[in-house]
Amino acid sequence: MANADCIVIQGSNMAECHPVGYQWVAEAKARGAKVIHVDPRFTRTSAVADKHIPIRAGSDVVLLGALINYVISNDLWFKEYVSAYTNAATLVHADYRDAEDLGGLFSGFNPETGAYDTASWSYAEEAGDAIGEPGAGSEHGSDASARAAGHQFGSGGPALEHARVQRDDTLQDPRTVFQIVKRHYARYTPEMVHDMCGIEVADFEYLARAITENSGRERTTCFAYAVGWTQHSLGAQFIRAAAILQLLLGNLGRPGGGIMALRGHASIQGSTDIPTLFNLLPGYLPMPTAGRHDTLSQYLEAIASKKQKGFWADADAYTVSLLKAWWGEAANAENDWAYDYLPRLTGAHGTYETVMGMLEDEVEGYFLLGQNPAVGSAHGRMQRLGMSHLKWLVVRDLNLIESATWWKDGPEIESGELHTEDIETEVFFLPAATHVEKAGSFTQTQRLLQWRHQAVAPPGDCQSELQFFFELGERIRQKLAGSDDERDRPLLDLTWDYPTDAHGDPNPEAVLAEINGRHLEGPDAGKPLPAYTELRADGTTSAGCWIYTGVYAGGINHAANRKPGREQGPAAPEWGWAWPANRRILYNRASADPDGKPWSERKKYIWWDQEQGRWVGDDVPDFPVDRAPGSQPDPAAGGPEALSGDDPFIMQADGKGWLFAPKGLVDGPLPTHYEAQESPVANALYPQQQSPARLVFPRADNLSAPSAGTSGAEVYPYVFTTYRLTEHHTAGGMSRWLPYLSELQPEMFCEVSPELAAERGLEPYGWATIVSPRSAIEARVLVTERMTPLSVGGRTVHQIGLPYHWGVGNDAVVSGDAANDLLGITLDPNVQIQESKVASCDIRPGRRPRGPALLALVAEYQARAGTTIETGNRAVTDPAAEGIEPKPGGHGGAGGRR
C-alpha cells in the first residue's frame, strides 16, 4: 500500500480498526498519494483522508459499477493489460442472458429452489459447447445452494474442464466478456449513483478522476476493504466489483495496486488458511460433500481438472500430502490415503445454521474459543436462546464473557424469556492463555506469518489452545484405546505426537514443521519441504497446509525472521514469511508487460531477464520462473505446463484475471446491484429488490422489516449500520475487561445526524431506543455532523451508526446493550456471511422498556409494520416482471431453504 498513488478505502474504517496497518496508508500519503474514504460515516479514517464521500450503506455495487462504466465508456481502461491478462476477449456461452435482459435475474434462475443453474454462464468451448466443471457431467441444474458449500477456492480459481476457450481479441464480438461487462454496467451512471448511493455527481467525478488518473503504466491505485464490504447478502459481489475495476485499470499484481482485504483480528487470515470454516480444509481445499465426493478420485476430479491451466491443477498433491500429514502411515495408496477418514458435509453447517440446529435440539454441545456470540454474532437473542438448548457449553476465554454468563444475567433473564433455574445447559468455563502467554504464528492481512514468542507463562489453570486441544485429543484417544469400531479409526490413527515442554504445552514449532510438511521417502526423508511445488500425490510427501510449505524450509522457522525493513530491499523478504513461497505480491507476473518488461521504471517489480532466461526482480516471481514471456504451450497440456507467457493469474483455470466469472459464484457472474434484505429504498436499477439467491431464514424469530414499496416500510424508516471503535475489540472480551480501554469508550452509543436528532427529538448524550423487527436496544446519543443525511431517489435517508462492542452482563468493567441484537439473519449464498452492515430500524428518545415490556414494544412495532415470516423473504420480488411464476404451492422460491 505504501507504493500506491491513490488509495480508495471503502467498506472499511481502516484507521480506526486497523491502525497498525494504516501506517502504510500514512506512508503512501506522505509520499503524495491521494486517499479517499467512501463510507456511510465520517470516521477517523475520513479525518486523515484527502476526501470523505458519504455513501448509503449497501449501495456499493452501484458506485463500483458506475466506476467500471466510467472507465469503459471514457476509454480509460488499460488496454494492453486488459487484452493480455484478463478474460476480456473470451467468449461466453450463447445461452447466457444478462440481468439487464431479465429484469435483474441472470439466466438459469430456478424460482423453485431460489438458486441458479450456472451452466449458461460458462465460457464457450472452441467447438461451440460450454466449458463446464470437471467431473460435473450430469450435475448441471442440481441444487446450487447445497453446492455453495463446496465453492471455496481461496487461492485457486474455480475448476474448469479445460482451458481451450474461444477468444475474439478485437473484443468486438457481443459475446466477449468485455462487451458483456460493458452492456451490464451501461446503466450504472453518475446519476444513478446520485439516486441510489446519495453521492453527489461532483464527488463521483472526483473519485473517478482520482482512480483513473492514478492508474496505468506509471501509477497504481489500491483498494482496501473490510467487513463493510463482506457482511452483506451480496458481500462477495462487492469485492468482485472492485476486482473487475482493478483489472480494467491494470492494478492487480503490481506494487501499490490490488485490493486489500483487511482482517479484523491478529490471525483471521490464518484462521481461513488453516480454517475454522466448516466447508474448507487447510489450504482452501474444499471439504468433501456426501454424495458428490464419496471417493478420493471423485473429489479430486471435482476440485481441479488436470486439464486446466495453472497450479491448482496439482490439487491432488496438496490433498494427499494433507492426508499424509494427518494420518501418517495409516494413510496409504490402498485406502486412498485415508480419504474416508475425512468427514463429509451433508449441508451447510455455518455458525447460524448451527444455532438454528441448537434451537431445534439437534446440537448438544458447543465449544466457544475466543468467540463471544452472545454479543458479537448477528441476532444475539437467537444466539443466547440457542445456547439455552444445549446440554453442555465450553467457553474458553480470558474473561467471563457474556456467552459464559447469559444464563444468569443475560437480556432474556431480564425480559423473563428465560429463567436461570429452568436452564439445563451445563456451562464450563476454561481460562485461556493470552497471546503473550503462548508462542505461535499470526498470519495477517498480507498473508504474512509472523512468529510470536512466549513472554510469560500463563497464570493458574490458563492454557494455550494448542495445549488444550492436544490434551483433549490425548484423553479422547485414551478413552477409545483398543476400540475396534471403524468410526474411531480417524482419531486413533491421527499423528498426535508433539513434543511438550515441562508444563505439558506442545512445542508450536513442531506443529509449524508439520504444517510445512516433509519428505517421507528417499534420501531426504524427514527433511522439511522447501516449496509446495515439491508436493507429490504419491504419498512421498506430507504437508498440513500446502500454501504454508516453505515456512520451515531448511528446518528454519522463517516466520520468526526479523530483519528490519531498512536493512533490506523494498519487498523486505526477510521479515516474517508470506504464503505462498514467501511471495509478497500475488500474480506479480502482471507487474511486467506481455513482453516481460516492467510497465514503467517507476512501477518495476518483476521482469524477464533475457540473459538469465528467467524472471527476476524485487519479489519471488509468481510464475514458472523460466517460462519466457512469449511462450505459447498447448493449453491442453494442463497444469502449470499449460500456462502461456502471458497468463499471470496462475491459479485461475485459464491463467487470466476474470472480469466475468463463468464459474465459482452462485449468485451471478457479474456483480449486480440489489438492495439489502431490509431497505427503505427501492432498487432503481431492476424490479428485483434483493439478491435473488441470498439465503433467507423465514422464521418467527427472524422477521424482516418490509422494504421500500411495501406496506409497513415506514415503521422502520432508518438504516442502521454496525461497526467497531479503535478502543475496543469486537465483542469486548479483550477490551471491556480492561479499565484502560474501557474508560476510553465507556458507554454504548449511537451516532445520528443533527437532522435526525431534530426529527426524532433526540437529546445530545441523552438516551435513545433503537427498534428493529428483532429487538430493541438503548444507547447514548452522539449527535454529530459526521453523520450525513443522504438524498436518495428524491427522499432523505438517515443512517444510524451503532458500535457493537457492548453486551449485557455483570462481569465486565463496562457493559451495555448489544447492537447485534437488532440484526436478523440473512446470508450471502457464496460464503454464508451474515448481512450485518445494513438493516432497518426506528429510533426514539428515551430508554428502552425493561422486562416483558421490551418484548411488547418489539411486538407492537412488528404488528404496526404488519411483518410476517413471509415479509422480505421472497426470492423473486415480482415474478410477473420476471416472467417467472412459481408453481402453486411453492414457497415463493425461498421458503424452507436452508
Next chain:
Amino acid sequence: MGQLSGPTDPSADARWEDHPPRKGFFTDTSICIGCKACEVACKEWNHNPQDGNLELLKSSYDNTGALGASTWRHVAFVEQGQERVVQARESGRALVSLGMPAIGPPAPAADQDLSEVDTTPPDTPDFRWLMSSDVCKHCTHAGCLDVCPTGALFRTEFGTVVVQDDVCNGCGTCVAGCPFGVIERRSDGTVAVAAQREEPHAQPPAVPNVGIAQKCTLCYDRLIADETPACAKACPTTSIKFGDHDHMVETARARVAELHAQGLTEARLYGANELDGVGGTGSVFLLLDEPEVYGLPPDPRVPTADLPRMYRRAGMAVAGMVAAAALAFLRGRA
C-alpha cells in the same frame, strides 16, 4: 536564581555537565488517527490508574478530557465545519505574513508566498475532525519546576522535567505554576488497575502516589535505558515523534513548510519558538487551528519570569507596612 526567561539550554542551566542533547517530542497532529494508543501505552508503562468515571464525557470521542495526574497523554477530538476550516486557514496565513519567528533558525516557510495558493473548495474540506495528542511541554522555563518548594521536581540531563515521587509532599504549588494545566495532584478518587491477571476482580490495589503531583516524565526511566518513550513507540502513524529537540524542531519546520506548499496554510507550529513566554517547549506540536481550539493557551508565559519584579513589589509593600507601623507608634509616642 538562574535564568528565568529567554532562550537557554535548560540542562546546562541546571548545571548538568556533559549532558546528552535535549530530548523532546514532535507531535504532528495532521497525521494523528486518534487511536489513543499513546494514552494506553503511557498508562501501561507508568502504571497510572484509570481515572475516567466510565461515562461519556460529551466531547466527541474524547472520554479522558484533559491531561491530569493519571493521564499523561491526552488525545483531543474536535469536529469542525467548513467556516471554521476557512478561518483556520486564514489565521495560519496571517501567521505566515507576520514572518514569524523574527529570529532563530530561518524557517523554510518564511519566504514562501502563500497568497496565491488556492484554498477554495473542494480543496477546503467541508468538515473536519481534528485529533491531537497532548502531552507535558517540558518547557525550557518550567513553571512547575521553578515554583516547587521541595526540589521534588527537577531538570534531567535530557532537559526534561520530572517529579520525584518520594520527595514531593503534595503542596500543589506546581499545579498552579504550570501555564499549560499539565501537572496535577493525584487524588484518591481513581481506580487502580490490577497488575496481575490472576485477580482482575479482587480487591484493587491501592492507587499509587496519592496526594503527589504527577505528570509526564518523558519516560525518564526509558530514556536512561536508551529507549523511546512509550507513547512514541506505540504511535502507529509516527504522529508522535521522539528525538533530539533540535532535530524535532527542524522536522517540524520542514513538515509545516510541506503542508503550506500544499495550500494547507492552517498548519502552524506550537512551542518551536525559543523566544516565547516559556523559552520554547521540549514538546513541539504541529496544529491545524488556533491553540485554544485544542485546549492549549494562546500566549502562555511562565509566571516566574516576573518573579524578580514581584519580589521587588513585595519588598516595597513590606517597607510600607513597617513604615505604617512605625508611624502609628511614633505619632502615638509624640
Next chain:
Amino acid sequence: MTHSEFDSFRPTEPARRRRTDRRGAGRRRDGGDGSREMPMVPEAEFTSYYGRPVVKPAPWGDDVAAYLFLGGVAGGSALLGLGGQLTGRPTLRRNARVTALAAVSLGAVALVRDLGRPERFLHMLRTFKLTSPMSVGSWILSAFSAGAGVAAVAEIDRMSSARLPLGPLRPVLQAVEGPAGVEAALFAGPLAAYTAVLLGDTATPTWNAAREELPFVFVSSAALASAGLAMITTPVREAGPARKLAAFGVMGEMVAMRVMEHRMDPVEAEPLHQGRAGAMLRWSERLAAAGGLGTLLGGRNRAVAAASGLALLAASALTRFGVFEAGLSSAKDPRYTIEPQKNRLAARRAAGITGDSITTAG
C-alpha cells in the same frame, strides 16, 4: 432586520453563520469550538476545548485561604508586639505576641493539613529555593515562628507567674525575649507579603494579573486585621497605635485594591466581582470601611473599638478568601485564560512585536 428607535435595547444577535453547504442537504453546519457534537448550544464568543479549563486551579482548599488571613494577622501582630515592646505598652506587647503565635500556629496547621502528603511537611525545609515563593515563604514562616514563639512563651510564662517547667532555661528565655520580638518583627512584613507573591507567581489568571498590587493589598489587609485584633484584645489606653495602624491599613487596602483592579485586564478582573468571591470582596470593603470609620470616630470607646476590630478582622478574612476564590474560579473557566492571552498577543503584534509568539508559521 428592522431598525427602530428601540434597537439599542435589542439584545445583540449572534453573527449569522454563513452556510457554505454545497450539498444543500444540511450537512456540515459550522461552528468554532470543539462542542460540535452539541449544535443546540449557542456559540460562545470565544473558542475553547469543550469549555474545559486550560490551566488547572491550585488544589488548595479553604485551609490555604485561612492561612493567608492568619499569616497576615500573625505578621501584623508581631509588628504591634515589637511596637509595644519598644514603646512600653506591656498589654499591647503581650496580647500581640500571644496572638501572633496563635495565628501563626493555626496557620501552619492549616497549611500542613492542605498538603497532599502532610507527613512530609518537613520536606519544605530540605532546600531553599528563591524561585519558589512557597519555599521562601516556608523559611520566612519558620524564622518568624521561632521569634514569635520565644516572645510569646516568655509572655505566657510571665502570665502564669513563672509556672512553665522551664528550669534553667528561664533566664535564657528572658534574655532572648527582646531580640526574639525584634526577629519576629523582621519577618513579619515578609510573612504578610510573600503570600501575595505566592499567588501572583502562578498561571492562575486573576492572581497572576494581580501580581503587581497584590502585595500591597495583602500587607494592608494584614495591618488592619492585626490592628483590629489588638483593638479587641487590648484596652483603648494602649491600643492607640493599633487604631492608627488600622486606619492606615483600611486606606492602603482600598487604594491598592482599586489600583489593582484598574490595572488588570477587565476580563481577568471579572472574577473579583462575580459569584461568591465578588460578594466576599464587596462585604470586605464595606466592613473595612465600617471598621475604619468606627476606629476613627469611636475608637476610644472599648465597645466600639472591639466592634470595629471585629469588623476589620472579618474584612481581612473576606479579602483573603475573596481573592483566593476569585483566582480559583478564574482558573476553572477557560475564558479567563484564553481571552486575556489573545488580547495581549494581539496587542504585541499590533505594536510590531511578532517574534515572541508560541505559535509560529515555521
